[in-house]
Amino acid sequence: MTSPLLSVQGLTKRFGDRTACNEISFDLWPGEVLGIVGESGSGKSTLLNCLAGRLTPEEGSVLYETQSAGIVDVHHLTEARRRLLARTEWGFVNQDAREGLRMGVSAGANIGERLMAIGARHYGDIRRTASDWLERVEIDLARIDDSPTVYSGGMRQRLQIARNLVSNPRLVFMDEPTGGLDVSVQARLLDLLRGLVDRFHLSAILVTHDLGVARLLTHRLMVMQRGEVVEAGLTDQVLDDPQHAYTQMLVASILPV
Ligand SMILES: Nc1ncnc2c1ncn2[C@@H]1O[C@H](COP(=O)(O)OP(=O)(O)OP(=O)(O)O)[C@@H](O)[C@H]1O
Numbered sequence: 001m002t003s004p005l006l007s008v009q010g011l012t013k014r015f016g017d018r019t020a021c022n023e024i025s026f027d028l029w030p031g032e033v034l035g036i037v038g039e040s041g042s043g044k045s046t047l048l049n050c051l052a053g054r055l056t057p058e059e060g061s062v063l064y065e066t067q068s069a070g071i072v073d074v075h076h077l078t079e080a081r082r083r084l085l086a087r088t089e090w091g092f093v094n095q096d097a098r099e100g101l102r103m104g105v106s107a108g109a110n111i112g113e114r115l116m117a118i119g120a121r122h123y124g125d126i127r128r129t130a131s132d133w134l135e136r137v138e139i140d141l142a143r144i145d146d147s148p149t150v151y152s153g154g155m156r157q158r159l160q161i162a163r164n165l166v167s168n169p170r171l172v173f174m175d176e177p178t179g180g181l182d183v184s185v186q187a188r189l190l191d192l193l194r195g196l197v198d199r200f201h202l203s204a205i206l207v208t209h210d211l212g213v214a215r216l217l218t219h220r221l222m223v224m225q226r227g228e229v230v231e232a233g234l235t236d237q238v239l240d241d242p243q244h245a246y247t248q249m250l251v252a253s254i255l256p257v
Contacts, residue, residue, distance in 0.1 A: 003065060004065070010061070011051075013055060020047075021050065021057070022228050031203055034204070034205050035207075035218030036207045037207075037222070039225070052074075091167070091172035092164065092172070093157075093177045095180060100164070110159060110163045111163050129166060134162060139155055152185075153180070165196060170203060171203050171205070172203070173205050174204060178208075194217055215236075223244065230246050
């Protein structure tokens with residue numbers, strides 16, 4: 001029997017007297033893509049940041065099964081070990097690619113840096129792998145030495161995805177990866193992400209307010225309202241036959257038939 005990659009128990013995060021996430025518990029299984037959906041302000045990003053160790057919850061635990069050191073409690077690791085974990089086993093794709101890229105170095109270096117962080121040293125190999133990944137995310141190789149500052153929004157997002165996936169992460173956190181882009185750019189990025197998720201059997205947790213994105217990319221969904229998970233289940237089931245009044249409202253407003 002396999003064990004969960006991530007196991008979350010009773011996670012609560014408050015900002016002053018506002019509870020952004022309230023007693024959230026769930027498991028993520030290897031190879032699974034879990035979507036977190038809900039309206040703006042429902043607590044999705046806060047939850048994601050608590051899972052990835054970027055925010056510290058007031059209560060609860062986030063247990064992660066590491067590749068070599070067994071199960072660790074993300075919030076009881078030292079800062080140095082958490083950073084190491086983030087660098088070697090996780091990816092984090094931000095909505096704003098500028099936050100996930102180093103804007104002062106070339107596209108190739110953005111990918112190469114990640115490889116060097118996991119021990120790659122041979123310049124030729126690093127350059128070759130960076131080139132492969134640029135191709136994989138449909139960026140013209142002629143742009144490898146350009147800085148991402150001269151990339152379009154869609155290209156930057158594809159570069160951020162390449163930078164995250166090049167190190168073969170076991171778990172990828174994504175916060176609105178297609179947000180803020182033109183509709184046609186979004187569609188292409190979604191196609192690309194879906195292909196990569198399938199090809200690399202990614203385990204991922206994806207935050208989105210877009211139920212169309214959730215439908216395309218996720219296996220399972222958690223629906224959040226005011227910091228609570230109000231409904232959870234297989235994505236198609238939740239979207240085709242929502243049980244909670246809030247989910248019914250979301251589905252009716254976002255996916256009109
Ligand atoms: N740093 C912070 N300080 C104070 N309150 C915060 C902070 N971050 C989030 N909140 C509050 O926590 C609640 C949840 O916010 P969060 O950003 O997690 O929601 P969200 O569902 O991700 O929304 P969006 O889709 O707009 O990003 C909101 O009421 C928000 O105002």
